[in-house]
Amino acid sequence: MKKHKFTLYFGILLISIILILFFISFIYLPYPVEEMNIKGRFLPPSKAHLLGTDHFGRDIFSRVLVSTRSALAVSVSSVFIGSVCGLILGAIAALSPVAIESILMRFVDALMAFPGILSAMMLSAVLGKGVINASIAIAFFMVPVFARLSYSMILENRKKGYVKAARSYGASTIRLVVFHMLPDMITRLITQLSTSIGTAILTESSLSFLGLGIQPPGASLGLMLSEAKGYVLTYPSQAIWPGLVLAIAVLGFCMLGDGINSLLHGEKSYE
Amino acid sequence: MLKYILKRFLSSLAVLFFVTLITFFVISVLPGDQAILALGLDATQESLDALRSSLGLDRPFLVRYLEWLFSAIRFDLGTSSVYGERVINLIVSRLPVTFFLTLFSIIIASLISAALGLIASLNKGRVADGAIRTTVLAISSLPSFWISLLCLVFFCGKLKWFPVNGYTAPSVNVFEFIRSMVLPSFILAFGEIALMTRMFYSSLVRSLSDDYMIACEVKGLSRLRALIHYGVRSAIIAPITLIGNQAAKLFGGTVIVETVFSLPGIGRLLLVSVEQHDIALLEGVVLFITVMVVLMNFLTDIAVALADPLIRLSGGEK
Amino acid sequence: MSDILKLNKISAHDDARTLLKDVSLSLGENETIAFIGESGSGKTITLKAILGLLPDDIKISHGSVEICGKDIYSLNKKEKRRFLGSHIGFVAQNTVNYLHPLLRVGVQMTDGYITFNGKKSKSEAYEKAAKLLTSVGIQDPDRVLSSYPSQLSGGMRQRVNIATALMMNPSMLLSDEPTTALDKVVQKQVIDLYLSLLKERALSLVLVSHDLFFVNKIADKVAVFYSGQVVEIGLKDEVLSNPLHPYTKALLALSPSMDMDKRKPLNEIKGYISEEDRSRVGCPFFSRCPYSSKSCEQEVKESFVTPTHCVKCTLISGGQI
Numbered sequence: 001m002k003k004h005k006f007t008l009y010f011g012i013l014l015i016s017i018i019l020i021l022f023f024i025s026f027i028y029l030p031y032p033v034e035e036m037n038i039k040g041r042f043l044p045p046s047k048a049h050l051l052g053t054d055h056f057g058r059d060i061f062s063r064v065l066v067s068t069r070s071a072l073a074v075s076v077s078s079v080f081i082g083s084v085c086g087l088i089l090g091a092i093a094a095l096s097p098v099a100i101e102s103i104l105m106r107f108v109d110a111l112m113a114f115p116g117i118l119s120a121m122m123l124s125a126v127l128g129k130g131v132i133n134a135s136i137a138i139a140f141f142m143v144p145v146f147a148r149l150s151y152s153m154i155l156e157n158r159k160k161g162y163v164k165a166a167r168s169y170g171a172s173t174i175r176l177v178v179f180h181m182l183p184d185m186i187t188r189l190i191t192q193l194s195t196s197i198g199t200a201i202l203t204e205s206s207l208s209f210l211g212l213g214i215q216p217p218g219a220s221l222g223l224m225l226s227e228a229k230g231y232v233l234t235y236p237s238q239a240i241w242p243g244l245v246l247a248i249a250v251l252g253f254c255m256l257g258d259g260i261n262s263l264l265h266g267e268k269s270y271e
Numbered sequence: 272m273l274k275y276i277l278k279r280f281l282s283s284l285a286v287l288f289f290v291t292l293i294t295f296f297v298i299s300v301l302p303g304d305q306a307i308l309a310l311g312l313d314a315t316q317e318s319l320d321a322l323r324s325s326l327g328l329d330r331p332f333l334v335r336y337l338e339w340l341f342s343a344i345r346f347d348l349g350t351s352s353v354y355g356e357r358v359i360n361l362i363v364s365r366l367p368v369t370f371f372l373t374l375f376s377i378i379i380a381s382l383i384s385a386a387l388g389l390i391a392s393l394n395k396g397r398v399a400d401g402a403i404r405t406t407v408l409a410i411s412s413l414p415s416f417w418i419s420l421l422c423l424v425f426f427c428g429k430l431k432w433f434p435v436n437g438y439t440a441p442s443v444n445v446f447e448f449i450r451s452m453v454l455p456s457f458i459l460a461f462g463e464i465a466l467m468t469r470m471f472y473s474s475l476v477r478s479l480s481d482d483y484m485i486a487c488e489v490k491g492l493s494r495l496r497a498l499i500h501y502g503v504r505s506a507i508i509a510p511i512t513l514i515g516n517q518a519a520k521l522f523g524g525t526v527i528v529e530t531v532f533s534l535p536g537i538g539r540l541l542l543v544s545v546e547q548h549d550i551a552l553l554e555g556v557v558l559f560i561t562v563m564v565v566l567m568n569f570l571t572d573i574a575v576a577l578a579d580p581l582i583r584l585s586g587g588e589k
Numbered sequence: 590m591s592d593i594l595k596l597n598k599i600s601a602h603d604d605a606r607t608l609l610k611d612v613s614l615s616l617g618e619n620e621t622i623a624f625i626g627e628s629g630s631g632k633t634i635t636l637k638a639i640l641g642l643l644p645d646d647i648k649i650s651h652g653s654v655e656i657c658g659k660d661i662y663s664l665n666k667k668e669k670r671r672f673l674g675s676h677i678g679f680v681a682q683n684t685v686n687y688l689h690p691l692l693r694v695g696v697q698m699t700d701g702y703i704t705f706n707g708k709k710s711k712s713e714a715y716e717k718a719a720k721l722l723t724s725v726g727i728q729d730p731d732r733v734l735s736s737y738p739s740q741l742s743g744g745m746r747q748r749v750n751i752a753t754a755l756m757m758n759p760s761m762l763l764s765d766e767p768t769t770a771l772d773k774v775v776q777k778q779v780i781d782l783y784l785s786l787l788k789e790r791a792l793s794l795v796l797v798s799h800d801l802f803f804v805n806k807i808a809d810k811v812a813v814f815y816s817g818q819v820v821e822i823g824l825k826d827e828v829l830s831n832p833l834h835p836y837t838k839a840l841l842a843l844s845p846s847m848d849m850d851k852r853k854p855l856n857e858i859k860g861y862i863s864e865e866d867r868s869r870v871g872c873p874f875f876s877r878c879p880y881s882s883k884s885c886e887q888e889v890k891e892s893f894v895t896p897t898h899c900v901k902c903t904l905i906s907g908g909q910i
Contacts, residue, residue, distance in 0.1 A: 110289030115523035125545035236424040243417030251412040483689040490701030491674015
């Protein structure tokens with residue numbers, strides 16, 4: 001039991017770090033994000049520049065602070081859109097007659113066949129670069145995951161005794177889903193949501209890293225790493241901080257999801 | 272068994288149908304009127320109509336889709352506007368990099384995960400168990416492009432074990448080719464080990480606590496034989512599925528390491544097509560990757576059926 | 590007659606509870622002992638203690654288990670495995686997962702034999718397996734050997750388990766509720782099978798069963814378990830025809846008979862084994878016993894009514910019946 005709590009608390013700790021950075025970015029920025037200073041390029045960390053400066057002489061700490069905004073905004077909004085669409089799609093499939101069910105699930109399988117960030121890349125090619133399009137692209141990528149989740153949860157639940165019992169005394173389908181199945185699904189849903197936010201942050205930064213997400217001179221962790229890439233052999237320190245913050249964010253949400261899952265299901269969650 | 276294969280095959284065909292539909296719809300239809308995109312909003316109606324009919328856009332969606340589908344079935348994916356070459360030739364020339372990258376990383380990930388999963392499951396509930404699972408989760412959460420940059424700095428810059436930008440075509444020097452694959456493969460593998468270790472772990476834990484393990488003990492089988500022949504035997508099926516599915520996923524997810532390590536693979540082709548709005552190339556690459564994924568998943572299902580007599584005997588009915 | 594099995598005051602506990610307390614019993618060659626008692630009374634744990642297969646969190650605090658004169662808890666893991674593998678056969682209650690679902694029956698029946706006799710004995714092992722399958726009443730042993738467990742019925746799997754247990758010609762068979770999961774017809778067949786096996790072979794049998802009819806037919810000795818203790822043990826006739834412990838009496842009164850009054854409800858023992866009862870110093874049946882008195886709260890001594898019949902009850906040790 002101790003072990004599960006460790007994962008949970010550690011996840012919460014990591015997420016708190018990100019949230020603190022996020023709030024600081026609204027209260028206090030040491031330097032304007034886009035302020036360049038050609039004389040002060042590649043400065044090492046100092047009192048004036050906590051994490052040093054980048055290849056344009058911009059303050060890395062300020063840029064990291066602002067980056068957490070886009071990371072959280074994009075991930076939370078895309079997971080929200082993607083999960084709502086996906087859950088509804090999966091629920092419809094699970095509650096439909098067999099013919100429609102199998103057509104819908106083949107469609108979900110087809111969405112699943114766009115691996116990794118392929119679908120996000122494809123959509124951003126079509127929709128254009130930028131934050132909003134990145135969110136839509138990532139939401140699209142989330143749909144099949146949540147569709148599978150709600151589909152399998154409803155199917156599993158349908159087999160359970162209490163659902164059969166409810167049906168036997170004439171509960172309606174919607175009532176069944178909301179009152180009898182939802183409570184059981186909530187934990188799995190929360191776990192998936194938390195993990196998905198981690199994945200979404202990763203995908204957003206990947207897109208930005210590839211130059212398809214947030215555009216320069218805006219600040220995004222992926223973009224910062226992409227810019228650092230050109231100088232990584234001479235000035236590796238520029239690549240360390242954005243990556244570290246990114247790692248903390250992704251790991252935090254993954255561990256939170258894992259921790260909640262283990263806490264609620266105990267060892268069963270691994271079986 | 273044949274019935275099962277046929278069933279999986281038909282289901283895969285259905286998935287493929289949707290894959291092509293989604294690809295075509297998203298890439299060719301969603302962006303809106305390509306004639307307006309090309310000529311601008313102030314173009315005359317006549318010139319728009321002329322371009323539309325020359326691009327074939329004036330015909331209904333279904334006709335255009337079917338035409339595209341049937342030429343795709345004949346491996347005709349059109350011509351890339353960026354490279355001026357046939358898309359299929361471009362894909363084939365870039366295939367080896369991505370294929371070996373995927374192959375190496377899935378092998379590395381499977382070996383590491385199987386070992387870690389086994390160690391953790393044998394020490395279930397002890398410190399080693401929790402430590403392994405937490406560490407693996409942490410490693411897999413690290414962004415691959417960050418790790419790539421750090422590895423680039425450390426192994427290529429500091430230690431000089433591997434050349435920076437050191438891609439060598441396999442036709443030139445096979446050894447150098449493999450050497451250029453080592454780092455990227457490991458980095459890709461790291462992203463997979465959390466999921467795989469957990470899968471190995473959970474199926475091993477379940478298998479090891481099953482009654483047939485008691486039977487082994489009572490029959491006097493050695494611990495090793497019981498573990499390998501009985502314990503791992505039934506624990507291998509869920510991981511086979513996962514390995515297959517993840518291999519398919521990896522195949523479409525190599526773009527980042529290919530970018531960082533300057534490897535000319537399918538991922539780079541995809542990125543170029545996205546950046547340059549090369550519609551034919553984008554459609555071709557997306558279709559190729561998704562078809563590979565579906566094919567891989569189909570083969571995985573068959574592999575599982577071969578390993579699991581229960582599926583083989585029942586024809587896949589549950 | 591030398592003892593095949595001898596338990597000497599075995600006690601076992603996990604983190605929180607005492608699971609076995611001073612269990613002593615002995616079994617001679619070609620004898621059968623039956624363990625009876627309700628669920629959770631420690632029958633299966635005793636079986637597992639004999640096999641040395643208790644889960645990691647259950648520890649034996651004192652006592653010894655001797656099989657064929659050897660104290661098995663003095664052996665290391667490997668020696669114990671080899672010793673048990675060649676001397677004991679075990680038939681589990683659960684017929685579903687005791688056989689590995691993905692391995693052919695033949696492989697599972699023979700691999701113990703092959704482990705002991707080397708790789709070359711493979712064909713010999715299969716011959717032996719086929720012979721044993723025939724002797725447990727399977728008509729087409731070769732088909733069964735090449736099938737997967739899922740292709741066999743529950744009764745067939747139980748026969749396979751019994752045959753597997755006999756592969757090494759063990760001197761003792763342990764059988765955990767061999768008839769529980771089976772339907773009545775198959776139960777009858779399995780009972781007959783055990784009877785004929787005991788007749789044909791030199792075999793001692795430890796049997797855990799809820800089925801008093803089965804026990805009555807097959808056992809030489811009966812041990813009554815309650816809350817991890819043996820409250821009464823003796824020859825079958827002593828225990829079943831002249832039960833002395835109130836729990837044994839209550840337990841025997843439970844089984845319906847042909848001449849009972851059919852308008853009355855079936856008998857039951859009120860209450861259940863509570864956690865308190867397990868850790869009680871005195872008689873564990875205290876809280877459910879109609880005859881309990883003050884003296885039951887102290888440690889209850891074993892009293893031998895005959896040289897073979899032993900009861901743990903103050904009604905006996907206090908001299909009053």
